[in-house]
Amino acid sequence: MNIVLRNVILFNHRIGYTFKSGVENHRNSKFFFTLQINLENPPNDLFSCRQIFTFCYPFRGSAVPEFHRIVSENPFFRRQNARIELGSQMSRLGSPRKLELFTSLRGYGNEASHRSVSCDVLVRSMVSIIQKTDKWDSLLGRLCDVSSSIISPPIAVQVIKRIRKPDVAFRFFEWLEEHAVFSHDSLTYSAILKVLTKDSHPSHAAMADALLHKKIHLHFYVTPSDFDIVLQQWVRVGESGKALQLLDEMRTHGFVPSHSSCNVLLNKLLSSKHKHLGWELFYQMLDGRIDVLDTQTFNVAMKCACIEGSTDEAIDLFTVMKQRDCMPDLDSFNILIKGFSEKGDTQMICRLFKQMLDLKVKPDSYTVNLLIKELCKQGQPEDGNNLFNYMRRVGWMDRKFVYTQLVDSLCNYGWWLKALKIFTKMIRRGYHPKFSVYNNLIRRLCLGGKVSEAFRLKNLIASKGFMKEIENFNALMEGVCLAGRMDMAGKLLHELQDKGLEPDLRMWNTVLHGHCMMVNVAEALELVEKIKRKGWLPDLESCNSLITSLMSKGREEEATQVKNYIQEDQNIS
Known part of the structure; x- marks a missing residue:
């Protein structure tokens, strides 16, 4: 224990400082320094009550076996029944600026001394x-x-x-x-x-x-909120029956449930085995016995009707919805368009979509994607194109997305030339196409025998500078090789080299795959050797497919030749 005594003159009174170390308590065993102040002949009325002040600074030092409680030795303190203790714990010795002061005050014997x-x-x-x-x-x-x-x-x-x-x-x-x-x-x-x-x-x-x-x-x-939060909690844990009981009890107390509570419960009931209870709740809301009808209520009911295949009932609910001044929102139209898409009713889909745009309800990606795919699937791309033109007239802004979805869907359902026409219009209007859409269109054109159109499209893309030259050539090379037009693949390689560009590994493997698919053994082996000379690895899948194709045609000698030729560097199974 170190003790330092220092005398300082303060208001003509001398103060003694005593430093001692100890442990704060048995729970946390934090070490600290205590500072005792002894005033000799303090001014009158300086201490009117008995108080303890504690100033704590965390101290990291050696352990001290017990807590040393500091009590003033000055007789004046005992006579005045007053005591002051200052304990300090230091977090970082020598860093007083970073000390974080934590003070607590406790009064003894005098309630007036308590500080709240x-x-x-x-x-x-x-x-x-x-x-x-x-x-x-x-x-x-x-x-x-x-x-x-x-x-x-x-x-x-x-x-x-x-x-x-x-x-x-x-x-x-x-x-x-x-x-x-x-x-x-x-x-x-x-x-x-x-x-x-x-x-x-x-x-x-x-x-x-x-x-x-x-x-x-x-x-x-x-409050009604008390009932609402408990009711919604029962719904979330799957206890719809208890939620219904609480709803009835709430109405017994004269409360009207919130829209959200009723809609959450309605959605849970209509998507469960107890649909009859859900419809009963809906019609109570519809006839005003539970006056909380809103757009979301009708959306839940229409969704259930569409899932059950009752699109006529869903349209009736849609009509009632507008009569009750509940304005349809995006979910309302998406639910109905989805329902009629599954029915294959393209005429109703187009009517709903036009009504949606007339009401200034902006379609999202789900709406457009669903609509265009359904029209193309039904073999009515003209209707999709007409809707596209209608969207332009009403001023829907995201034309690039519509172009992309329309081109992709037309390609997937075999309408390549219509897709090419729309894609060309998209390019000329300055819209940057997705590479996946361009690649899909090129591939479909080549597979459909429209290789010359694919070459013209490649030249259009090159003139606009939308993508790197090598990517443009790779897309077309994949298309002509998949179509088996290896003569056009050779032409494309010469054109690429005339531009001062060298084919990359992807292009060589694409050409290799084409020769293997067409069972051009000599060309395939020559290409494998060329790829190996460049320090690259030929495509294993293409080589295996060539060997399998030769074996299936009884050309075992050639298959063995191919296998032995490439087995030096490749493990072909």
């Missing part, structure tokens, strides 16, 4: 204690003693709301209930209900339901 902390500080301290330790009940009591504070219902509400874990919040709620000095009110019950209904755990739903009914039994003020 602000509510916000108290709430944050309580939440920190509750969430960081399991044995927080005694610590909360000590905190209230030190801060001279009393936990009131408003403070309890703030603490409950800030606790992250519902189980911990419920324990704190019960702990408050066990204390005679605290009485719950309507707000504390509402706060714990909100915390318990944050997740989708069945036990929390049961706890929330029990607390709601206890709140009713205690004749506290109950």
Whole structure:
């Protein structure tokens, strides 16, 4: 123990500083320095009450076996029944600027000496204690003693709301209930209900339901929100029956459920085995017995009707929806378009889409993709093109997306020339195409025997500079090789070299695959040798397919020749 005494003149009175080291308590065993101030002949009335001030600075030093409590030796302190202790713990010796001062005040023998902390500080301290330790009940009591504070219902509400874990919040709620000095009110019950209904755990739903009914039994003020959050919790955990019971009980108390609660319950019922209960709830909402009808309510009902194949009923609901001044939204139209797409009713699809645009409801990618694919699948690309022109007239802005979807769908369903026409228009208007769409179109044109059109498209892309030259050639090379036009592949290689460009590994392997597919043994072996000379590896899949093709045609000698030729560097099975 080191003791340093220093005399300083302050108001003609001498002060003695005593430094001692010790341990704060048995729980945390933090080391600290204590500073004792002894005033000789202090001014009158300087200490009117008995107080303890503690200034704590974390100190990292050697362990001290016990806690040394500092008591003033000055007789004047004993006569005046006053004592001052200053304890300091230092986090970093020699770094006083970074010291974080933490002060607590406790008064003895005089209630007037208690100094209360602000509510916000108290709430944050309580939440920190509750969430960081399991044995927080005694610590909360000590905190209230030190801060001279009393936990009131408003403070309890703030603490409950800030606790992250519902189980911990419920324990704190019960702990408050066990204390005679605290009485719950309507707000504390509402706060714990909100915390318990944050997740989708069945036990929390049961706890929330029990607390709601206890709140009713205690004749506290109950709000519609209390019922709504518990009702939605029952729906989330899959207990639609209990949610229905709570809905009836809510109406018995004279409350009107919220739109969201009814729609969540309606959606759950209509997508379960109890569809009849869902339709019964819907018609109660429709005839005004539960006056919470909105657009989402009709969307849920129309979706169920379309899934069941009752598109006529869905259209009837759509008509009633507009009559009730519930404006259709994007989901409304997507549900109906999806339903009629599965029916193959392209005429109704086009009518709905035009009505959608007339009402200024902007379609999303799902709408356009669904619409164009369905029209192309039904062999009516003209209708898709007409809708495209109509979208341009009404001013829908995302033309690039529509162009892309229309070209892709036309290609996939065999309308290559129409796709080429739209794609060309897209390019000339300055829209940058996706490489995947261009590649798909080139491939489809070549497979359809439209190689000359594919070459013209390649030249158009090159003139616009939308992609690298080698990528442009690779796309066309894949198309002509898949079509078996190896003569055009040779022409394309010469054209590429005339431009001063060298084929990359992807292009050589594409040509190799084409020769293997056409069973051109000599050309394939020559190309394998060329690829090996460049230090690259030929495509194993292409070589294997060539060997398999030769074996199937009884050309075993040639198959063996190919296998032996490339087996030096490749492991061909």
